[in-house]
Ligand code: KG4
């Protein structure tokens with residue numbers, strides 16, 4: 001079974017093709033093979049604005065996407081006729097970009113008479129680990145990206161229970177803000193991780209919101225403010241202080257994530273803790289999560305670093321997981337700027353029939 005996946009929900013225009021044996025809904029479904037994976041990062045277009053500009057992003061997706069689809073097919077040595085399905089991120093995300101991806105996927109699916117799959121971007125992150133690792137459902141997932149920070153039990157495609165979420169900012173956003181305040185550039189996560197190397201993680205004491213509180217919710221706005229106040233007091237151009245602050249910030253985030261995951265593993269025991277989303281690329285945080293998983297007799301599993309940040313492979317893979325369960329979407333699917341994984345969770349957007357015409 002071969003599925004092409006398109007990701008256009010933020011600032012990466014990405015297309016990939018995955019292959020896996022068609023199979024039933026076994027918990028240990030066979031792993032996939034990545035036949036091609038092309039990404040055009042729009043970073044240079046957005047860098048001078050210090051963040052992603054939605055209108056620029058949508059236009060850049062439109063300009064690049066057709067060429068990237070052709071490239072992904074060429075790399076996989078396949079034609080559109082060889083595919084079994086065409087998937088695209090259907091939300092949540094910047095709506096202009098999502099529309100570009102969805103319209104392209106629908107057009108290709110219609111013209112070549114293939115099933116179309118509208119994939120929830122968060123589900124793409126959530127299931128991506130199963131492309132490369134033999135992880136059985138159900139598993140506990142820490143989803144940490146630029147816009148989200150959640151703990152969920154993943155029972156299968158479309159079957160999630162949210163245990164906790166951030167009450168304010170996402171952890172990736174906090175990395176980006178820290179990097180911006182320190183003039184380390186955009187995106188902030190990798191820059192902070194690099195700067196933290198060799199720094200003293202105990203030099204600065206920063207607040208750990210929610211730490212040791214019951215439950216699995218997160219909060220990062222207080223930490224963001226504390227970083228800003230600390231930066232204001234730093235002598236200009238002090239590279240050692242920047243490095244120490246990044247290391248202290250990362251340790252603080254590690255403390256909070258480990259504490260929240262510990263509560264989640266106690267509330268919903270699972271042999272596997274999966275971490276996914278852009279922030280899962282951070283090797284220091286992975287090591288902290290490994291420790292907490294081991295304390296609960298669980299194993300930490302994460303996608304390869306290059307599949308943590310947004311990519312087409314995770315969308316193709318989630319599409320394939322749904323397709324092999326016999327699912328697909330109609331060409332009347334409407335892109336969803338908001339699309340919670342667990343619509344029953346408090347504060348989540350209720351499944352709205354108006355979202356599907
Ligand atoms: O999943 P993703 O690519 O996009 C969203 O769906 O949001 O996540 C992007 C986020 C950004 O905030 C970025 O700074 C963060 O992931 N990130 C990292 C690292 N690499 C990317 N954060 C910490 N350490 C990293 N190495």
Ligand code: ZN
Nearest residue numbers: 125145278310
């Ligand atoms: Zn993402």
